[in-house]
Amino acid sequence: MKKIVSFLLIACSLFLTASAQDDLLGGLIQEDASKVKQNFTTATFKSTRIINMQSIEMTGKGNLQFMISHHFPNFWNEGKGWQNLAQMFGFNSGVATTYLSFDYSFLDWMNVGFAMTGNSRYETWGKFRLMRQQTGKRNIPVTIDYFALASVDASDGPSPDDLTWNRFSYVHQLLIGRKFSDKISLQLIPSLIHYNHVPYGIKNTNNIFNIGLGGRYKLSHKTALTFEYSRQLNGYKNLLDEGASAVNYVADLVSIGYDWDTGGHIFQFYLTSTTSSLNATQLSANQNNFAKGNFSLGFTINRSYGIKKVVQSH
Amino acid sequence: MKKITLLLFVICCAAGFINAQTYKTRDGNIFFNPNKDQSKKDYASNSKEATAVLKAETSEVALLVPMKTFHFNNALLEEHFNDNYLHSDKFPNATYKGKLIGFNKDMLTKDGVYHISSDGQITLHGVTKNFSAPVKLEVKGKTAVFNCVFKIKAEEYNIDIPGLVKPKLADETPLVANISFPLN
Numbered sequence: 001m002k003k004i005v006s007f008l009l010i011a012c013s014l015f016l017t018a019s020a021q022d023d024l025l026g027g028l029i030q031e032d033a034s035k036v037k038q039n040f041t042t043a044t045f046k047s048t049r050i051i052n053m054q055s056i057e058m059t060g061k062g063n064l065q066f067m068i069s070h071h072f073p074n075f076w077n078e079g080k081g082w083q084n085l086a087q088m089f090g091f092n093s094g095v096a097t098t099y100l101s102f103d104y105s106f107l108d109w110m111n112v113g114f115a116m117t118g119n120s121r122y123e124t125w126g127k128f129r130l131m132r133q134q135t136g137k138r139n140i141p142v143t144i145d146y147f148a149l150a151s152v153d154a155s156d157g158p159s160p161d162d163l164t165w166n167r168f169s170y171v172h173q174l175l176i177g178r179k180f181s182d183k184i185s186l187q188l189i190p191s192l193i194h195y196n197h198v199p200y201g202i203k204n205t206n207n208i209f210n211i212g213l214g215g216r217y218k219l220s221h222k223t224a225l226t227f228e229y230s231r232q233l234n235g236y237k238n239l240l241d242e243g244a245s246a247v248n249y250v251a252d253l254v255s256i257g258y259d260w261d262t263g264g265h266i267f268q269f270y271l272t273s274t275t276s277s278l279n280a281t282q283l284s285a286n287q288n289n290f291a292k293g294n295f296s297l298g299f300t301i302n303r304s305y306g307i308k309k310v311v312q313s314h
Numbered sequence: 315m316k317k318i319t320l321l322l323f324v325i326c327c328a329a330g331f332i333n334a335q336t337y338k339t340r341d342g343n344i345f346f347n348p349n350k351d352q353s354k355k356d357y358a359s360n361s362k363e364a365t366a367v368l369k370a371e372t373s374e375v376a377l378l379v380p381m382k383t384f385h386f387n388n389a390l391l392e393e394h395f396n397d398n399y400l401h402s403d404k405f406p407n408a409t410y411k412g413k414l415i416g417f418n419k420d421m422l423t424k425d426g427v428y429h430i431s432s433d434g435q436i437t438l439h440g441v442t443k444n445f446s447a448p449v450k451l452e453v454k455g456k457t458a459v460f461n462c463v464f465k466i467k468a469e470e471y472n473i474d475i476p477g478l479v480k481p482k483l484a485d486e487t488p489l490v491a492n493i494s495f496p497l498n
Contacts, residue, residue: 024336024367024369024374024411025376025409025411027376028365028367028378029378029407031365032365032378032380042393042396044394044398045411060388060389062387062389063388063390076442170320219451221397222398222476261394263394263476263478263479302388303386304390305388305402306387306388307387308387308388310385310387311345311358311385312345312360
């Protein structure tokens with residue numbers, strides 16, 4: 001019996017000391033620390049694009065993003081001499097491919113967009129987050145997005161009687177990205193480009209595969225260096241074009257860039273071995289050989305707007 | 315003997331209970347609007363997940379808010395807030411620890427509006443500063459709502475704001491803390 005009494009007394013005194021803990025804040029901090037938190041990785045890349053390719057980033061939920069991008073002609077044209085300088089290495093040539101796009105995220109994991117790409121072409125896309133890099137209760141090392149884009153050529157082409165269906169082409173990409181550290185992020189991009197119609201030719205193919213790698217290195221909170229390399233795996237040699245003459249494309253797409261986040265806008269400046277602003281063309285019909293110095297300047301400006309209000313004041 | 319044991323037990327428990335007369339909430343609301351023009355809300359943000367405790371006996375209060383629970387209308391701003399300004403991975407929480415001045419526990423038993431104040435320390439972005447501000451306490455039925463409007467200076471907490479953004483922001487950021495305790 002005495003044992004029980006003393007046990008109860010000890011138990012009670014323990015209870016008393018525990019509840020008489022003076023440090024209220026300490027209790028809160030302990031409670032917060034003991035919660036199992038899910039840490040989602042954010043800001044793997046600055047923008048929704050690395051350079052030409054899509055990044056795993058999406059415009060935030062309820063946000064509308066407006067993007068404008070320009071690709072200028074080649075940086076250096078052989079035999080043009082001082083005219084290259086007069087044209088400010090393509091910047092002042094008077095010719096540029098303009099790409100205007102709007103995209104909106106209805107959900108955390110879903111983004112849809114629409115773009116006018118110049119040359120009477122239009123694009124629309126959906127980007128879906130399949131997996132998100134996180135630590136905590138669940139550990140997932142990478143973020144994976146599926147990106148699907150449909151492109152239509154509405155120009156007055158060589159054969160206006162073409163079936164409308166023949167004017168469509170598609171890009172499917174898996175974006176597999178990982179933020180390795182605060183500074184370094186890398187992304188793997190396998191892609192499939194499908195043309196509903198290609199000219200007749202033994203080597204011509206409707207489906208073209210690519211494998212790409214992109215990354216960024218953060219220089220400061222506002223700036224980052226980026227790079228991209230993509231390799232076309234098939235359908236670039238000994239093709240025939242609409243006029244049945246032989247064409248060869250360059251399988252490599254190389255780009256380096258510089259991101260600058262001003263707080264309101266994100267500017268991206270880059271040198272890239274393509275003059276096209278279309279993902280499908282860049283990845284399946286690139287005519288610029290980086291080994292010969294066929295680089296061109298380009299830039300992208302992003303701005304996003306909070307459409308859906310989530311902040312409430314009292 | 316048994317009776318004595320039981321009595322001892324009850325006394326101990328009761329003492330423990332009285333001592334532990336604290337109130338707690340997990341959905342405290344904190345709002346701030348750093349815009350220079352306060353009619354604009356484009357940089358405004360709020361968190362609805364502040365945890366707070368009040369010890370009525372000693373008028374002690376404590377509050378903790380995880381930085382990542384602050385949300386903005388523009389997702390990009392939220393990213394900048396966490397990554398560039400508040401470094402939320404390094405300093406995950408903002409805390410307040412202090413006393414209510416002019417408060418007594420009887421206020422919680424009677425409906426009404428009371429004007430009191432609070433004195434203590436804010437810890438934000440790894441910097442601890444003394445703090446004092448008037449507090450409005452509204453007791454109504456089974457809830458006690460503490461409302462505190464105050465201002466803080468970003469540079470006092472080593473929060474570095476780039477020159478490009480500075481002209482758009484107020485020198486002192488006004489905040490509103492609205493903490494509601496269920497009284498049970």
